[in-house]
Every structure is written in C-alpha cells, then in structure tokens.
Amino acid sequence: MFRLASLLLVAMTALEVLDSAGVLNIGFVNWRPVLYMFLLWGxxxxxxxxxxxxxxxxxxxxxxxxxxxxAAMVIFPTVFGIYIALTDWNLNAQSGHHFNGLDNLRTLLSDSYFWNALGNMVFYVLTVIAQYAIAFALALLLNADIRARKFFRIAFLMPFMLSPVAVSWMIGKSIMENRFGPAATFARYVGWENPAFFTSPWIARTSIIVMDSWVWIPFILTMLLAGLQALPTDLKEAAKVDGANRWQSFWEVTFPLMLPVSVTAIVLRIIFELKLADIVINVTAGGPGGATDTISSFIYREYRDRSNVGYATMVAEVYLVIIIVFVTLLLKAVSRFMQKMT
Structure with a gap:
C-alpha cells in the first residue's frame, strides 16, 4: 500500500513538472493533484x-x-524552488516561464552585484565579534552592584523590543537624515561639513551595522547576563583569596565558565545576521550602488523591482546551500573548540 502510494506520488509530481515545463501537454491548471496525492500518501x-x-x-x-x-512546508517548497530556479520566469514577460537549465546559475556566477552582496555578508557576520565584546562588557556592568541597576537593565533591553523596520525609520530615516537629523546636526557642529551617512560605501555599511547592532546587542546581553548570574560565587571568592586581581579573575575564572553561553550566543547571532534585510531595504535599498546590499535584500529587489522570479529563486537556493555549509562547518569548529577547552 505504501509503495503503491509512493509510486503514484512520484508519478504525479513528475507529470506536473513535465506539464509545467511544456514537455507534455496534459492540461494541469495548478498543483492541487500533487497535494491530493500527498494527502493520500500520508x-x-x-x-x-x-x-x-x-x-x-x-x-x-x-x-x-x-x-x-x-515535508509539506519545508521539503516540497525547497524542491519546487529548485524547479523555479531552473526556469526563465519574469512576471513582466508575456510568454510566461520556460525551462532554461543552468542559465540562471551561469548568470549568478558572473553577477558582480551578487558577489558584492556576499562580500557584505562576510563583513556583517564578522562584526558579530565586536557586538559580542560590547554585550559582554555591558553584561559585566549590569551584573555588578551599581546604582539604578534595574533601570539600566530595562533601558538596555528596549532596542530589542522594537521592530527592525521601526528602528530603520526612527534612526536611519530620522536621526541620521543628512539635512535636519540630530546626528547630522551634531556632525556639522564637530566639523563634518557635509555629513552624509549613506552616500559613501564604507560609511553606509558602518551605519547599517550600527543600527543592526543597536537592535541585537541586547539579545546577546540577555544571554550573557543570565550566564553571569548563574555562575557560582565561591569560585570568584576563592580566586580573590588566592590574590587574583579583577582582570585575572575575569580571564581565568569568569570567561572560561562563560564559554558555553558565549558560543551559543555568537552562533545564534550569526544565524540571525545571515538573514539581515529589513534595515537595508528600508534605509538604503541596497545603495549606494549595491554597497550595503545583503543577499536577502538583493533577492528581495530581484523579486520586487525586476520581477525576475527564476533568477531570484536561483540566488535564494544557492544562498541556502552556502548557509547550510557555513553553519555546518561553524558548528563542527565550535564543537572541537569546546572539546579542547573542556
């Protein structure tokens, strides 16, 4: 029974693909027959x-x-996306879509905008280390016995409560506006004659990552602060009795004990960083000249501005493979590092 249902599902899917590619003229209107066969297979x-x-x-x-x-929400869309990536499908074209093999992949390999966006992603991911360092310093401060500690904890968490879209408009479109924004006014006051945060490529990238970091550093801060509060106090007291100063106590006791939490926070933040798009789309739309583009924003613009469904899907599928390979290698490296440290 199961083998027969599997054969029918594979056969129906193959017929739908061949009909959509124009190889056969069966007359399928949509993909409902495959859905019904999938339910029968289940x-x-x-x-x-x-x-x-x-x-x-x-x-x-x-x-x-x-x-x-x-299978329905992950595997099937991925397989269907591979099929779309192998077609020449532009929503503005009157001829619809047709199978073009690996033409989209060849176009991608020679697309300078894609490689520029991929290079930007490398830069954005590397800044996670700086975000972690800032978050760790803030976590140590908020874990210390200071005045108004509860107030500062809430204040530092507020950016994480906001939507990145709201942050992009509040900061990128208002505070950093080059004519009347407070940041531009202050920059002119200190001597920057024509402050423009999104015209120079490197300044634009830095501005984007500053806004993104402002939103996500509280996420890392929360995890690190929870880890610091869970540390046993007797180890610090023992180090103090042995004559260790604050730096030695941090580097020899606190930091090694915080490694599991730190690694988890960094890996999760890298995964979130790989999806960066909303701030870029709202503030710069990838400009100037694609200097701030991420892969996600590049895919979005291919869909929205050029209606190039086939090519944008190919970019998405290739980026998915890159993410899977990168995260797999990252987790293996983290596992080996943790084994050496423990």
Missing part, C-alpha cells in the same frame, strides 16, 4: 505503519503530523 503511510507494526505503529502515528508538516 494516509497510506499511517495505515501501513499500523498494519505492519501494530501497537508500535500506532505510537509512530504521533510523529507523522510533524513529519508530514515538515
């Missing part, structure tokens, strides 16, 4: 588990909704 899978494995099969059924949801 029913056959559930029935086969019960018939073949009995009570254990019934227990397995509790996992099937999650597995089928993952």
């Amino acid at each position: 029913i056959a899978l559930a029935a086969s588990q019960i018939l073949a494995r009995g009570e254990i099969g019934q227990q397995t059924l509790f996992l099937l909704p999650a597995l089928l949801f993952t």
